[in-house]
Amino acid sequence: MTKKLRFNSSTIHGGQEEEKGYGAVMPPIYQTSTYAQKSPGKHRGYEYGRTHNPTRSALERSISALENGKYGLAFASGLAAMDAIIKMFDPNDEIISVNDLYGGSFRLFTQIFKKYGIKIHFVNMQDSESVEALITKKTKLIWVETPTNPMMNVVDIKAISAIGNAHKIVVAVDNTFASPYLQQPLELGASIVMHSATKYLAGHSDTVLGLVAVNDAALFEKLAFIQNSSGAVPGPMDCFLTLRGIKTLHIRMQRHSENGSVIAKFLKDNSKIEKVYWPGFSDHPNHDIAKIQMKSFGGMISFVPKGGDKAEAFKIIENLKIFTLAESLGGVESLAGHPASMTHASIPKEIREKSGVVEGLIRLSVGIEDEQDLIEDLDQAINLI
Numbered sequence: 001m002t003k004k005l006r007f008n009s010s011t012i013h014g015g016q017e018e019e020k021g022y023g024a025v026m027p028p029i030y031q032t033s034t035y036a037q038k039s040p041g042k043h044r045g046y047e048y049g050r051t052h053n054p055t056r057s058a059l060e061r062s063i064s065a066l067e068n069g070k071y072g073l074a075f076a077s078g079l080a081a082m083d084a085i086i087k088m089f090d091p092n093d094e095i096i097s098v099n100d101l102y103g104g105s106f107r108l109f110t111q112i113f114k115k116y117g118i119k120i121h122f123v124n125m126q127d128s129e130s131v132e133a134l135i136t137k138k139t140k141l142i143w144v145e146t147p148t149n150p151m152m153n154v155v156d157i158k159a160i161s162a163i164g165n166a167h168k169i170v171v172a173v174d175n176t177f178a179s180p181y182l183q184q185p186l187e188l189g190a191s192i193v194m195h196s197a198t199k200y201l202a203g204h205s206d207t208v209l210g211l212v213a214v215n216d217a218a219l220f221e222k223l224a225f226i227q228n229s230s231g232a233v234p235g236p237m238d239c240f241l242t243l244r245g246i247k248t249l250h251i252r253m254q255r256h257s258e259n260g261s262v263i264a265k266f267l268k269d270n271s272k273i274e275k276v277y278w279p280g281f282s283d284h285p286n287h288d289i290a291k292i293q294m295k296s297f298g299g300m301i302s303f304v305p306k307g308g309d310k311a312e313a314f315k316i317i318e319n320l321k322i323f324t325l326a327e328s329l330g331g332v333e334s335l336a337g338h339p340a341s342m343t344h345a346s347i348p349k350e351i352r353e354k355s356g357v358v359e360g361l362i363r364l365s366v367g368i369e370d371e372q373d374l375i376e377d378l379d380q381a382i383n384l385i
């Protein structure tokens with residue numbers, strides 16, 4: 001397909017090729033570890049399953065199409081993708097990272113890469129200038145997450161990318177919360193976009209997978225070398241499930257955002273709720289930037305009930321009937337979580353609370369059920385406190 005497709009067609013056809021065997025409409029699950037060669041080195045582009053797999057290639061072309069990149073790479077998980085990105089750098093290199101980030105990403109930086117001599121500076125990136133102040137000759141990577149998990153802080157991707165590009169520093173954006181439907185970091189000047197496809201991209205809570213898209217050939221070569229050398233690749237079945245999920249990304253995200261908007265407003269108007277974090281509110285910090293860089297505001301919401309401690313939060317989440325209490329996000333079903341004891345438990349309490357992840361904070365991943373059922377569910381649980 002040569003014509004450049006609009007996003008809502010790209011989810012279905014982006015980067016896809018006609019299947020050569022039988023004209024299968026969906027790429028087959030090539031469940032194979034190796035490929036026949038006619039003579040040593042003479043093969044049809046595929047030699048060994050860690051290096052390449054046709055189902056994986058179809059997914060890698062899909063993510064590059066969705067993010068308007070030239071190249072895509074798939075990994076065994078979101079963190080495996082991040083791990084590969086950081087492995088491009090050397091001991092004594094420095095990384096500047098957003099301070100309010102996914103707990104697993106924080107753990108990877110501080111408990112794995114720090115001991116290999118990579119220095120990480122955490123900073124509140126809501127103010128882009130605070131990044132500039134930390135740049136030294138050794139800075140090699142700026143790590144952005146926006147909206148952040150779970151505080152929904154909005155980082156100006158265009159401004160940070162301009163700073164990174166001016167200093168020849170790689171800017172990588174974890175685009176998991178927004179998905180390429182809501183926001184496309186490469187278009188805003190970032191060099192790398194990374195996803196936990198486990199969440200919105202696959203969208204059905206049935207697989208764990210990571211994706212990366214880039215425009216620069218040299219960056220792609222480095223990452224592909226690490227992908228093959230370190231070997232954290234996804235299996236073909238997981239690639240297939242992610243591809244299938246991506247085909248409905250646009251309609252799911254549209255509904256996640258519509259439901260998210262209704263629920264955020266319901267919570268904000270509720271007298272038993274102290275604080276609601278959702279980038280769509282005009283008084284949310286950097287709302288003006290969110291309005292520019294995001295198509296709409298998504299279905300991720302955090303809130304703190306009045307009284308604001310663990311007891312109230314637990315009472316609400318334990319009594320929700322449609323929202324399932326679980327880790328993760330981005331699936332068709334609504335989930336509720338308690339960041340302080342679940343996703344963010346690996347971040348020390350003082351650091352956690354400084355960024356707003358207090359004991360009373362509840363995070364919702366609003367699904368695509370009927371909005372009225374979701375509101376009634378929240379209402380009955382909140383009324384118990």
Ligand SMILES: *Cc1c(COP(=O)(O)O)cnc(C)c1O
Pocket residue numbers: 077078079080102104105145149174176177195196197198199208209210
């Ligand atoms: C889940 C998540 C990750 C990690 O992805 P896995 O697929 O679980 O390895 C990274 N960043 C964000 C924002 C996430 O939500």
